[in-house]
Amino acid sequence: MSMNRGSQGTLLAGMALVGLGLLTACNDESASSAVQSDNGASQQGGVQSNGDGELAGLLESVESGESMISISGAATSTGEYTTADDPRYGGVSNDIFRPALGGGSSRRGSNAEGPYVISIYTDATHEDDPDNVVRAWVSLVLPADAEAGKRYEVASFADAEDHQVQAHVRGDGMGWSFSRQVSGSVYLESFGERVSAAWQLEAADGRGEEAGRVTSEGAVRELPLTLQSEAEYELTVNGDTESALSRITGRDNMLIIGNGIYLYLPEGATAGSYPVQADRDDDAVRAQFSRHDIEEVSGELTLVANGERYDAEFHIDASGEDEVALAGDLRWFVLNEE
Known part of the structure; x- marks a missing residue:
């Protein structure tokens, strides 16, 4: 399990985000009731009104500007930091909350209207090459109408319906990808100019019963939105x-x-x-x-x-x-x- 400190905050410091009126800011009352609910709520169209106790507990384990991620199974997180200062990594290798980039089955977003993606990074190894530590990440593409204080079902990029989160677990250079048979849930505690969220999911690297599988859980608190050009x-x-x-x-x-x-x-x-x-x-x-x-x-x-x-x-x-x-x-x- 690893702790990643968010480093995107300086990009938005002091900046007024024009056109973000369609983003739903954190509703303190609904978020509070969601965190306090241990029994969850009935599913309606893939959305659960209140987060369950496990997801709320994951959120409570991280401080503002931090994240926690665990990957286990056919790939395993090593518990080491992943930062832009690490010489093995170039470009953006920190946690990021931004408009979805599109491509393939992925949703594509804009600064003002989304949909938005949360990507959380760590180091991990794959069972086929256990000595090779690579950058790994979980990507969560949110629905276009995502709101704070709600829990959403998770599915693969290709299979997700409009009300579900698209998700996968991948290794650097697409050396390995767990992007099929994806299930689980994501809870959005707050969502606006910053996001706080927790997830639990399972994913496979193929369709059959013999496919390799991973589980992942984690949380991120107060990660600022990074605008795209x-x-x-x-x-x-x-x-x-x-x-x-x-x-x-x-x-x-x-x-x-x-x-x-x-x-x-x-x-x-x-x-x-x-x-x-x-x-x-x-x-x-x-x-x-x-x-x-x-x-x-x-x-x-x-x-x-x-x-x-x-x-x-x-x-x-x-x-x-x-x-x-x-x-x-x-x-x-x-x-x-x-």
Whole structure:
């Protein structure tokens, strides 16, 4: 069993989360009654109104900003810390609460509306290679209408219904994955700008009775929401208009915002307004439309600092064989990363 100290809090310190009105904040009265209920409540559509004593007990075992996770069976947690400071791990290897990333059967979420995913990390070994300690994690993708003070049934990513939590247990590099025959429950004590939750689940690495199996239980308290970089825009191509909300990808001041749209911001760009054009320029934003035949580009992009990140508004007109108009917002993205 391992204790992981949350390290995402600094990302949201002092920041007002715009558009999170659809998130249900912790209802102290209902959460309190849920924690005190040892008998649970009758299931209705996969949701239980009150958490049971075991899940409440798991939550009581962790302090604010901490988590606890245990994995046993065909894979076993080693009880060691997993942090971004560990040289074996790169990128985000700490516990995280964020919009669901989508892909495959997974739900996909946005900053304001979710659905959201909780991923809790530890170290573990697999019975087929017991000397190889790897990063392992439990991912819990919550329903779109998740609320504080309720308990939810768990199912696999492929089989979960809308009211159930999608869950799996995995090892680093997808070396092993327990993502089938998933069952169990998740209790949300609080849910909003921070999440407190406990879970108990079972999962297998195949469909048959001979499949390897694991059990996992754990809890996390007051883990802050980490926003994703996202773009919301309206794109008109040759008179046809569509609206899109997408996750921003890219690196080195290149922002890929979806639909084959690339925005190259000037090196060292800071808050201010920049012209948009088709050619490279040290003082302008270059726009590229890989899915359309474009020759001329004009427009403007305005950067606004948001803590250590940026937001932006933009409008772009492009012409060639295709006529394109693009306008929208970029939110919570990183520039000038070293």
